[in-house]
Amino acid sequence: MNTFLLRIMTPEKSFFDGAANEIVFSTPEGRIGVMAGHMPMVTAVAENTIEIRDGESTEAKIAAIGQGVCEIFDNTIEFYVDSVEWAADIDLARAREALERAELRMRSSADRMEYVRNQAAISRALARMKAANDTIGSLPDIS
Amino acid sequence: MSMNNTGEIKARMKSIRQTTQIASAQKLIAASRVGKAQHTLNETRPYHDHIRQTIAELLSLHPEVLSPYIGSESWRIPVKPGLLVLTSDSGLAGGYNSNIIKFAEEEMSKDMRFQHLMVQGNVGHTALSRRGYQIDDEIELPSNFPTLSHAGHIAKYIISLFESREVDGFGIIYTDYRSAARLIPVHEILLPLPPETFGDAGIVRSDVSFEPSPEVVMEMLIPKYLKGFIYGCLVHSWAAELTSRISAMDGAVRNGNEMLDKLSLAYNRARQAAITQEITEIVAGAQALTTDD
Numbered sequence: 001m002n003t004f005l006l007r008i009m010t011p012e013k014s015f016f017d018g019a020a021n022e023i024v025f026s027t028p029e030g031r032i033g034v035m036a037g038h039m040p041m042v043t044a045v046a047e048n049t050i051e052i053r054d055g056e057s058t059e060a061k062i063a064a065i066g067q068g069v070c071e072i073f074d075n076t077i078e079f080y081v082d083s084v085e086w087a088a089d090i091d092l093a094r095a096r097e098a099l100e101r102a103e104l105r106m107r108s109s110a111d112r113m114e115y116v117r118n119q120a121a122i123s124r125a126l127a128r129m130k131a132a133n134d135t136i137g138s139l140p141d142i143s
Numbered sequence: 144m145s146m147n148n149t150g151e152i153k154a155r156m157k158s159i160r161q162t163t164q165i166a167s168a169q170k171l172i173a174a175s176r177v178g179k180a181q182h183t184l185n186e187t188r189p190y191h192d193h194i195r196q197t198i199a200e201l202l203s204l205h206p207e208v209l210s211p212y213i214g215s216e217s218w219r220i221p222v223k224p225g226l227l228v229l230t231s232d233s234g235l236a237g238g239y240n241s242n243i244i245k246f247a248e249e250e251m252s253k254d255m256r257f258q259h260l261m262v263q264g265n266v267g268h269t270a271l272s273r274r275g276y277q278i279d280d281e282i283e284l285p286s287n288f289p290t291l292s293h294a295g296h297i298a299k300y301i302i303s304l305f306e307s308r309e310v311d312g313f314g315i316i317y318t319d320y321r322s323a324a325r326l327i328p329v330h331e332i333l334l335p336l337p338p339e340t341f342g343d344a345g346i347v348r349s350d351v352s353f354e355p356s357p358e359v360v361m362e363m364l365i366p367k368y369l370k371g372f373i374y375g376c377l378v379h380s381w382a383a384e385l386t387s388r389i390s391a392m393d394g395a396v397r398n399g400n401e402m403l404d405k406l407s408l409a410y411n412r413a414r415q416a417a418i419t420q421e422i423t424e425i426v427a428g429a430q431a432l433t434t435d436d
Binding site for chain 1: 186187189190191193194197201291295296299303350351352353354355359360362363364367371374
């Protein structure tokens with residue numbers, strides 16, 4: 001199977017730098033899959049999960065990924081995103097708590113800035129919960 | 144004259160020694176932080192340079208993309224601009240705060256239409272509100288340990304003001320850290336971004352498509368660019384604050400040591416004078432006894 005070079009960068013660190021042969025992630029218009037030899041493209045990335053298959057095992061590696069852009073050129077795929085975290089590293093209980101807190105604040109606050117911030121917190125918590133849940137089977141769809 | 148009293152000189156020396164110790168500790172703390180601040184800025188730079196590069200590429204491939212965040216050819220002067228001024232929470236930083244506050248006041252006096260003033264740092268906040276400026280306190284702006292997520296909050300807030308048309312332009316005044324000896328207050332435009340900010344895209348990968356549309360990608364990139372830019376300003380100001388503190392405290396320690404030298408000389412003299420006087424008194428007393436015989 002053909003592979004491509006996958007890089008996932010956040011401002012703090014380089015999260016992934018290696019070969020992969022298929023990835024699936026979300027854009028604002030829905031989920032897309034990319035394989036080797038894809039045409040050059042720059043696409044917006046929505047907060048959700050990313051599935052990475054590297055050919056070594058049939059199981060996809062799953063991570064929660066934040067907003068950003070994905071650039072595809074010359075069989076190299078680069079993600080520039082706010083945050084990214086392997087599903088296995090996510091503390092599901094904490095993500096749930098964060099979601100509850102943000103929802104509570106959302107209901108109690110009329111402030112516009114607060115609203116935007118809570119919305120971001122909610123979508124982040126949902127993406128993390130989804131990533132963590134994926135590895136144990138259930139799959140709530142949030143995209 | 145108190146200089147003749149050994150007890151008083153000793154007390155004074157003790158207090159100066161304590162002050163010098165505080166100054167020297169402040170200096171060490173600032174010195175250990177300044178390197179770290181520079182290091183974190185350098186680490187995030189490649190990411191933000193890339194975001195800027197992608198915007199440049201998008202603009203050169205799709206000049207028709209009209210982003211409200213980017214200034215157009217028909218440049219119009221903002222009618223109700225906003226301004227963010229970066230000062231520090233704590234003093235003891237030499238001329239750092241007074242320089243930036245003076246510069247901000249000069250800039251604002253050029254343009255009296257400022258609608259929205261935001262100030263980071265207690266020192267600047269107190270100084271400017273005392274001079275009658277209305278300050279927007281909607282979001283908290285601590286000056287220590289700038290983080291990317293904090294820069295992100297500021298960027299989001301400024302964008303929301305811009306989108307709701309409370310302001311139609313936004314500037315930032317911060318201290319540019321060129322070198323330890325060159326700390327320059329500067330005024331930069333955050334919104335709408337001057338097109339020349341993105342400069343020449345260099346070699347453009349021309350057959351690229353932007354999905355779902357150049358506009359959506361642009362909308363995603365601009366807040367990230369602003370966040371990176373603001374983060375750079377925060378770190379520059381912080382490094383400048385720490386550097387000013389290092390040299391101010393260095394001066395304080397030197398002055399303190401000089402004073403301690405002078406005082407210990409005065410102390411020794413006073414002690415010697417007291418001993419001499421005591422001896423004179425004893426000798427005079429003994430002589431008085433012998434002449435009585």
